[in-house]
Amino acid sequence: MEHSNTPQQNKQQNKFGNWLKTSITARMLMVGFLVIILLIPLSYINSLIHERAFRQADVVNEINEKWGNHVLVYGPILKLPYKTYKETTIYNKESNTYSTETQTHIKYAYIFPESLNTKVSVDPKTLKRGNFESAVYTSKMNFTGSYIQPQLALKDIKDEDIVWNKATIIIKTSNLKGIKNEVAMSLNNSKYPFETNFNNSNNSYLNELESVFIKKEDLPFNATKNFDFSMTFNGSGQIEIIPIGKTTTMEMTSNWADPSFMGNYLPNDDTKEITKDGFKADWKVLHINRAFSQQHLNNIPNLNQFAFGTKFMVMVDEYQKSERSAKYGFLVIGLTFLIFFLIQTLSQIHIHPFQYLMIGLALTMFYTLLVSISEHSNFLKAYVIAGISVIALITLYSKSILKTFKFPLFIGLSLTALYTFIYVIIQLENYALLVGSIGLFLILASVMFVSRKIDWNNG
Incomplete structure (x- = not known):
């Protein structure tokens, strides 16, 4: 049975419709x-x-992992072994007497350079996968500087206890896979190659390179010794160094137009140049600007918080x-x-x-x-x-x-x-x-x- 609207209902609907209009x-x-x-x-x-x-x-993370992650370089650090002595008292039951035995242990002192100068040239490029792309770079880093005679007497270590013929150089980096050249240091005109050292108890995400033993005549036991070495990295994201030199300088140039300077220290304003064709920046960090010394005993300290450098970032992506x-x-x-x-x-x-x-x-x-x-x-x-x-x-x-x-x-x-x-x-x-x-x-x-x-x- 069909029902039709009454005239009153039609009137109310028309009234509501007219009100809406x-x-x-x-x-x-x-x-x-x-x-x-x-x-x-x-x-x-x-x-x-x-x-x-x-x-x-x-996708960007996958590309970066295969090409090379961010670059952090911590070094070069002179690793000096030294002797320590521990006396132990031994009781002999048969003779009812005591005797003293001296044991010798080898420990290590880590000496930072007097000066550390770094020149970095960064060549960025774009890698694509499907519809996505990532900005990566190849960086050439040249390090020069010098060591002076360690003042280990200040740490109660005698000169005759230093084992000079077992000294090595340590370099730590976050991007071991991205290194694209054989790393060898020229120290006092002698060449010393580096090998990977997997003993990485400190700075857990940093990998360690260690040189072969340094000849005594090339060590700064009686005079200042100069060094230089180069490292080429495939990397992404950022480049940083830790200012372990008593005076540390870094000069960085690149055709990247949107750098973001990062870390504890900013580049010098009077020499910084940023244009659409790239940038040039210079840093200078003095030992008085940081809260750590030039000599450390037993282990290499974690100084990642003092790193500085440049982040290669896209200001606003798509x-x-x-x-x-x-x-x-x-x-x-x-x-x-x-x-x-x-x-x-x-x-x-x-x-x-x-x-x-x-x-x-x-x-x-x-x-x-x-x-x-x-x-x-x-x-x-x-x-x-x-x-x-x-x-x-x-x-x-x-x-x-x-x-x-x-x-x-x-x-x-x-x-x-x-x-x-x-x-x-x-x-x-x-x-x-x-x-x-x-x-x-x-x-x-x-x-x-x-x-x-x-x-x-x-x-």
């Missing part, structure tokens, strides 16, 4: 509700961006830019709906909630287009393609809704200005908050200026 309050509630609904697909888009960013991080762009999704949807709301209110053109929803979904498609295209191209090209596609789609769709050329043209220009404004903010680092605040203030002022003509008492 004519009431400003109803339209505002409807637009606000749709904006909140569209936050759901925006959240999924943000999840997609995070997922792709994590995937990129995994996924970071996409994520920052998606954060403005609420703003884009809200302002676009506001434009349609003002046009609808001022011109008395009816726009159905379904049409608002289609426009909102088109705006969210911008971000999926941006992420997918940027994986195969640069961010600017992806942004332009996604922006033009969405602006053209919404402009043509609004032409069918608004029935005139004037309003769709205004909407297209407004969206173009809005996406351009957001792109500028994304590119900025230091002035993003300032420019964004000024832009939002101007947008608010424009809305206030236009909305003053609306009779808010009607509905």
Whole structure:
């Protein structure tokens, strides 16, 4: 049995429908509700961006592990063995007497150089895997410096107890796999090769290289001795050294345009140069600037906290830019709906909630287009393609809704200005908050200026 609406019910439905069409309050509630609904697909888009960013991080880590990880060099350190003596009292039961026995033990003193000068040349390149890429580099590091006579008497060690013919040189590094040359030190004009030493009880993530025994005439037991050696690394991320010289200097040059200087010590401002073609930086660290001495007994101290150098970083990568762009999704949807709301209110053109929803979904498609295209191209090209596609789609769709050329043209220009404004903010680092605040203030002022003509008492 079919039931039909009564005249009273039809009248109430017509009244409610007319209220939705004519009431400003109803339209505002409807637009606000749709904006909140569209936050759901925006959240999924943000999840997609995070997922792709994590995937990129995994691929970058895999590339870097195979090419070479970050570079930290700690050395060269002179390793001097010395004798210590321990007296033990022994009781003889048969004779009921005591005797003293002296035992000799070998321990080690670790001597840092008087001067350590490092010249580093870094040649970066890009490695790709699928849609992802990583910035890596090849660095050539040349070390020069000198040792002076150790003052082990200050540590209560006599000169005659030092075993000079068993002395070696230690170099520690975080990137043993990335070394691309045979490491040999020239000390007092003699060459000493290095071999890997797996005795790595200190500085757990640092690997150790140790030289063969040094000839006594090449050791600084009676005069200053000069050294030099070179190391070539395949690496990624950053390059650091530990300033173990009483005076430590480092000069670094590269064609990398976005260096980030890191660690306890910054380069000298008067010699630092950063251009679009690369950078040049110089450091100088004195022993008075750090909290450790030049001589250490028994073990090599963990001094990683005193390292300094340069991080080779991409200031804002594609996924970071996409994520920052998606954060403005609420703003884009809200302002676009506001434009349609003002046009609808001022011109008395009816726009159905379904049409608002289609426009909102088109705006969210911008971000999926941006992420997918940027994986195969640069961010600017992806942004332009996604922006033009969405602006053209919404402009043509609004032409069918608004029935005139004037309003769709205004909407297209407004969206173009809005996406351009957001792109500028994304590119900025230091002035993003300032420019964004000024832009939002101007947008608010424009809305206030236009909305003053609306009779808010009607509905």
